[in-house]
Amino acid sequence: MLSTTALAAAALTVVTSGALRSATEAAAPPAASVSRTPTPVPSPTPVQRVTIDLDAHTLTIKGRRFPISGVQDNCPIGERAVTVTAKYPTLTMPPNKYTRLTKxxxxxxxxxxxxxxxxxxxxxxxxxxxxxxxxxxxxxxGAGSVALSPRDGKWVYDAIKPGARVEIKGRQAASADPDSVCYDRQPVIGDH
Structure with a gap:
């Protein structure tokens, strides 16, 4: 009778602890033996790639190449790769105090x-x-930026997307005049 009671108690312990599993249920491996190597995630690709070549005076986007004005030696853009932040149908520049056309x-x-x-x-x-x-x-x-013809400028404006990565190739002067002279380099605030 003692052995029957002991067997019944052992069976009850097995059932309540879950020590016995059905053949179809997979046993979870011990937590210490789980090894998860993170799957490498590629860097996000830019929304779009654009190239400005200051030596060739060209801008390339979507497989099309457009002639541009380059930047003056005294007013380089100062960057080799930039990301497009915004687009404006019109942008009013500050008055240029170095010309006679201040009005x-x-x-x-x-x-x-x-x-x-x-x-x-x-x-x-x-x-x-x-x-x-x-x-x-x-x-x-250009006093710190590049320009396109009116027709090309409108096409590029419509085609380029915020987030586009723009590579700027070509020679840029190492030193430059201040932003007060290179007024295209002054910060944009609002639509000015």
């Missing part, structure tokens, strides 16, 4: 901006005003 309101059409390493939003590219002529396309005439 002229400089409005840039189809403006595309980026944020520099100082966390300032700055002008990257824009379209020339048709009334200003196309003299700067193919030459270095």
């Amino acid at each position: 002229y309101v400089d409005v840039r059409q189809w403006a595309v901006t980026f944020t520099d390493r100082r966390h300032h939003e700055r002008l990257l590219m824009w379209a020339l005003d048709p009334s200003a002529g196309l003299n700067s396309i193919g030459h270095n005439s």
Whole structure:
């Protein structure tokens, strides 16, 4: 009778502790033996890739190449790769105190901006005003940004996306005039 009682107690212990499992139920391995190697995750790809070549005076996007004006030697962009921050149909520039046309309101059409390493939003590219002529396309005439022809500027503006990664190739001067001279490099605030 003692042995029957002992067997019944042992069976009860097995049932309540879950020591016996059915053949179809897999036993979980001990926690110490679980080894999980994280699956490598690739770096997120940029929304879009754009190349500005200051030596060739070209901008390439979506397999198309457009002629641009380059930047003046005294007003380099100062970056080799930037990310597009925002787009503005028009962007009003501060008055340029170094020209006689201080009353002229400089409005840039189809403006595309980026944020520099100082966390300032700055002008990257824009379209020339048709009334200003196309003299700067193919030459270095920008005070810290590049310009496209009106038609090309509108196409690029429509095609480029915020988050696009822009590689800036070509020679840029090591030293530069201050932002008061290179007014395209001044921070964008609102739509100015």
